Amino acid sequence: xxxxxxxxxxxxxxxxxxxxxxxxxxxxxxxxxxxxxxxxxxxxxxxxxxxxxxxxxxxxxxxxxxxxxxxxxxxxxxxxxxxxxxxxxxxxxxxxxxxxxxxxxxxxxxxxxxxxxxxxxxxxxxxxxxxxxxxxxxxxxxxxxxxxxxxxxxxxxxxxxxxxxxxxxxxxxxxxxxxxxxxxxxxxxxxxxxxxxxxxxxxxxxxxxxxxxxxxxxxxxxxxxxxxxxxxxxxxxxxxxxxxxxxxxxxxxxxxxxxxxxxxxxxxxxxxxxxxxxxxxxxxxxxxxxxxxxxxxxxxxxxxxxxxxxxxxxxxxxxxxxxxxxxxxxxxxxxxxxxxxxxxxxxxxxxxxxxxxxxxxxxxxxxxxxxxxxxxxxxxxxxxxxxxxxxxxxxx
Amino acid sequence: xxxxxxxxxxxxxxxxxxxxxxxxxxxxxxxxxxxxxxxxxxxxxxxxxxxxxxxxxxxxxxxxxxxxxxxxxxxxxxxxxxxxxxxxxxxxxxxxxxxxxxxxxxxxxxxxxxxxxxxxxxxxxxxxxxxxxxxxxxxxxxxxxxxxxxxxxxxxxxxxxxxxxxxxxxxxxxxxxxxxxxxxxxxxxxxxxxxxxxxxxxxxxxxxxxxxxxxxxxxxxxxxxxxxxxxx
Numbered sequence: 001x002x003x004x005x006x007x008x009x010x011x012x013x014x015x016x017x018x019x020x021x022x023x024x025x026x027x028x029x030x031x032x033x034x035x036x037x038x039x040x041x042x043x044x045x046x047x048x049x050x051x052x053x054x055x056x057x058x059x060x061x062x063x064x065x066x067x068x069x070x071x072x073x074x075x076x077x078x079x080x081x082x083x084x085x086x087x088x089x090x091x092x093x094x095x096x097x098x099x100x101x102x103x104x105x106x107x108x109x110x111x112x113x114x115x116x117x118x119x120x121x122x123x124x125x126x127x128x129x130x131x132x133x134x135x136x137x138x139x140x141x142x143x144x145x146x147x148x149x150x151x152x153x154x155x156x157x158x159x160x161x162x163x164x165x166x167x168x169x170x171x172x173x174x175x176x177x178x179x180x181x182x183x184x185x186x187x188x189x190x191x192x193x194x195x196x197x198x199x200x201x202x203x204x205x206x207x208x209x210x211x212x213x214x215x216x217x218x219x220x221x222x223x224x225x226x227x228x229x230x231x232x233x234x235x236x237x238x239x240x241x242x243x244x245x246x247x248x249x250x251x252x253x254x255x256x257x258x259x260x261x262x263x264x265x266x267x268x269x270x271x272x273x274x275x276x277x278x279x280x281x282x283x284x285x286x287x288x289x290x291x292x293x294x295x296x297x298x299x300x301x302x303x304x305x306x307x308x309x310x311x312x313x314x315x316x317x318x319x320x321x322x323x324x325x326x327x328x329x330x331x332x333x334x335x336x337x338x339x340x341x342x343x344x345x346x347x348x349x350x351x352x353x354x355x356x357x358x359x360x361x362x363x364x365x366x367x368x369x370x371x372x373x374x375x376x377x378x379x380x381x382x383x384x385x386x387x388x389x390x391x392x393x394x395x396x
Numbered sequence: 397x398x399x400x401x402x403x404x405x406x407x408x409x410x411x412x413x414x415x416x417x418x419x420x421x422x423x424x425x426x427x428x429x430x431x432x433x434x435x436x437x438x439x440x441x442x443x444x445x446x447x448x449x450x451x452x453x454x455x456x457x458x459x460x461x462x463x464x465x466x467x468x469x470x471x472x473x474x475x476x477x478x479x480x481x482x483x484x485x486x487x488x489x490x491x492x493x494x495x496x497x498x499x500x501x502x503x504x505x506x507x508x509x510x511x512x513x514x515x516x517x518x519x520x521x522x523x524x525x526x527x528x529x530x531x532x533x534x535x536x537x538x539x540x541x542x543x544x545x546x547x548x549x550x551x552x553x554x555x556x557x558x559x560x561x562x563x564x565x566x567x568x569x570x571x572x573x574x575x576x577x578x579x580x581x582x583x584x585x586x587x588x589x590x591x592x593x594x595x596x597x598x599x600x601x602x603x604x605x606x607x608x609x610x611x612x613x614x615x616x617x618x619x620x621x622x623x624x625x626x627x628x
Contacts (some may be wrong), residue, residue, distance in 0.1 A: 065487065133474075183451065193499035193500070194501070198413065203503075
């Protein structure tokens with residue numbers, strides 16, 4: 001090969017390996033090829049994976065038939081023959097009359113497009129009124145078809161790879177869920193087993209205080225296990241949308257007062273300040289919304305013990321905003337982005353949560369087309385915000 | 397003297413459970429709540445046995461086991477979840493001596509601990525194992541997987557570090573290319589000498605004062621390489 005040809009092949013390769021999308025690459029590639037190999041029309045066909053029939057994936061009129069539109073030859077018939085005979089085919093006009101329109105005198109060159117060893121498409125060049133295809137033209141066209149085959153094969157690989165990647169991600173998510181849930185269920189079981197067998201040991205005796213400590217742990221872990229099972233079932237129902245929400249006109253200030261009264265009776269020393277502005281009723285499921293508020297209260301008790309809690313309700317534009325503010329130790333910035341994720345827990349000395357509470361809150365609020373988020377400054381406290389749209393006509 | 401046991405778990409309630417039961421048997425107990433802390437605690441005092449959880453933040457139980465095995469033979473029992481056969485195999489392959497499946501009963505825990513301690517040499521008698529290794533101006537901190545040349549830290553790739561450990565663990569012994577390739581890269585690389593040459597050349601660039609007359613990793617033509625004993 002002389003240096004000039006090598007440079008040309010290199011140019012073709014550069015185009016094929018370009019970063020454009022496939023269409024643009026084919027476009028540039030054929031324009032480059034046409035400098036050394038003249039044609040009027042070109043069409044690329046690839047076999048459809050499902051039906052097995054040829055599908056046109058690229059066609060361009062660049063020469064004499066530019067304005068002939070669909071009337072001109074596009075070589076579909078020769079493409080089919082290339083596919084069945086798996087080889088290069090040339091077809092020239094049967095009779096040539098100088099008076100006839102050149103567009104009706106098509107010289108066709110059909111080349112197989114291959115994936116590995118199998119032919120799965122055809123590249124067809126058309127010259128109107130000749131000239132006939134010489135050996136060197138055919139070689140150039142063959143090189144072009146080979147390079148395009150590489151491009152199409154690469155495209156097919158990429159598509160398959162993307163699909164595989166998506167599939168793998170789905171499987172991974174599922175596996176993660178199964179492994180997390182079994183770990184989460186086993187942890188309280190492990191404590192119950194470990195502490196009860198400790199108490200059952202016959203070769204040692206525990207003092208009364210230790211016995212009480214162990215029994216308390218067993219009791220708490222049994223509660224955690226049953227809460228966990230309940231939460232897992234509930235969040236699965238929320239996720240699969242099989243937990244029916246009963247939407248009805250609801251005044252959030254009334255719900256907040258109810259929940260607060262209940263919480264105050266449970267945690268006697270809790271210091272709660274309510275600041276409930278006037279707000280219109282919205283359409284919501286009162287039981288579920290109350291569940292969210294209760295969860296935020298118990299979180300505050302758990303993670304900001306002894307801190308006063310400020311609960312606010314106000315209207316901002318077409319939304320109602322509920323806020324729960326505490327002056328606890330705050331959430332570490334590295335944990336903040338994850339607190340609404342399933343099974344995420346900020347580890348503390350006495351963490352007894354299931355890692356599902358806030359996740360369920362988020363699911364409930366999102367089912368109301370609302371948003372829930374948290375802002376926190378370590379050492380100063382945390383505020384949870386819930387935004388619910390006032391106009392929820394879209395919800396049925 | 398009471399045996400000292402290091403227990404490693406990120407769940408405070410597991411630490412309490414293990415500690416309470418081990419103390420009734422007269423063991424001394426020290427605790428760590430993640431793998432990195434475990435390696436630190438381990439390397440600062442004589443420990444007779446380690447009870448190591450697998451799933452932990454920072455460095456997990458496998459990583460900590462591997463790190464400890466780089467400078468110590470102290471018995472390690474890993475705590476794994478039921479059904480994770482792969483985890484148990486991996487733990488044993490990394491040098492753990494036994495495993496205990498969660499949930500476990502207190503009596504089983506104590507029986508395993510007794511059995512493993514019976515088989516092991518007391519920490520005081522093992523000797524010759526230290527967290528630090530020095531060779532001339534070269535220093536390795538096994539616990540942190542850090543390498544120093546004089547006062548300056550040296551950044552090594554994982555493979556370079558493993559290769560250096562081979563020399564550090566066998567000072568004065570000539571090791572053949574096959575031996576080094578097998579233990580660092582794996583048996584399928586046994587005859588891939590060029591990859592070893594490149595790696596040794598790079599290690600020398602990083603560690604030696606003069607890579608052309610190396611003091612730490614010396615070539616014995618036709619035989620292999622060695623880290624010569626230091627003259628002291």
